[in-house]
Amino acid sequence: MTTASPLPEAFPFDGIVFDLDGTLIDSVPDLALALNAMLDEEGLPRVRHEQVPAFVGQGARVLVTKAMAAVGRPIAEGAAGAAELDRLHDRFVVLYEEKPVVGTRTYDGAEAALRDLHARGVRLGVCTNKPHGPTLGVMEALGLAPLFTAVVGGGLIPEKKPDPAPLLLTLEKMGVAPGRAALVGDTPYDVGAARAAGVPVVMVDFGYSPVPPAEAGADVLISSYAELPAAFARLAAVAKPA
Numbered sequence: 124m125t126t127a128s129p130l131p132e133a134f135p136f137d138g139i140v141f142d143l144d145g146t147l148i149d150s151v152p153d154l155a156l157a158l159n160a161m162l163d164e165e166g167l168p169r170v171r172h173e174q175v176p177a178f179v180g181q182g183a184r185v186l187v188t189k190a191m192a193a194v195g196r197p198i199a200e201g202a203a204g205a206a207e208l209d210r211l212h213d214r215f216v217v218l219y220e221e222k223p224v225v226g227t228r229t230y231d232g233a234e235a236a237l238r239d240l241h242a243r244g245v246r247l248g249v250c251t252n253k254p255h256g257p258t259l260g261v262m263e264a265l266g267l268a269p270l271f272t273a274v275v276g277g278g279l280i281p282e283k284k285p286d287p288a289p290l291l292l293t294l295e296k297m298g299v300a301p302g303r304a305a306l307v308g309d310t311p312y313d314v315g316a317a318r319a320a321g322v323p324v325v326m327v328d329f330g331y332s333p334v335p336p337a338e339a340g341a342d343v344l345i346s347s348y349a350e351l352p353a354a355f356a357r358l359a360a361v362a363k364p365a
């Protein structure tokens with residue numbers, strides 16, 4: 124990159140945690156591919172790509188549960204339903220890990236923003252509800268993995284965002300105090316985790332939020348990564364002192 128860094132000289136945070144799906148990457152093409160491969164195996168109708176964003180954000184079990192409901196085969200309550208969900212989830216993850224980056228792309232400007240922060244010595248983390256295994260696979264394949272100090276995917280601990288535990292674990296692995304960090308995400312699950320952890324939050328408006336992004340309660344809303352440096356400057360004003 125030859126562009127001059129637009130980040131403020133005195134950067135207000137030691138570390139930035141990013142959500143993955145809908146924030147750094149548009150993963151819906153490959154999530155849809157794996158879901159439809161799983162549905163084909165079950166002899167069920169496929170989901171349309173435009174249905175899939177509404178399924179993403181709370182982890183793979185919720186993704187599969189919502190997809191099954193969308194094709195008219197909702198997962199039943201009780202032990203039989205739980206066993207079916209386990210089976211379908213495990214198969215979905217296998218299929219997704221086989222082809223995780225056929226159509227997945229980083230959003231415009233995301234990689235440059237990450238490289239800029241990294242070059243300035245800001246520690247970077249990913250905190251995602253996507254299962255941890257495929258998370259690592261996707262990040263490796265897209266060349267993002269070396270930029271991050273810590274990656275916490277779904278299943279490493281039982282809690283998922285909006286619970287603050289995965290975000291706090293990410294920060295612990297990064298060696299960054301919550302009062303010196305910010306989160307960038309795309310859904311109310313990210314905002315909830317950030318609020319509960321005492322971390323200010325930027326929300327992108329181009330992800331997979333199930334509610335209008337402006338109503339999700341983030342501190343700052345951005346429409347492109349070009350707006351991120353200004354968003355951090357505004358966040359610094361709402362951040363708790365270290």
Ligand SMILES: O=C(O)COP(=O)(O)O
Nearest residue numbers: 143144180181182251252
């Ligand atoms: O896989 C999901 O459901 C969500 O992943 P995210 O937390 O990176 O948005």
Ligand SMILES: [Mg+2]
Nearest residue numbers: 142144145309
């Ligand atoms: Mg997301």
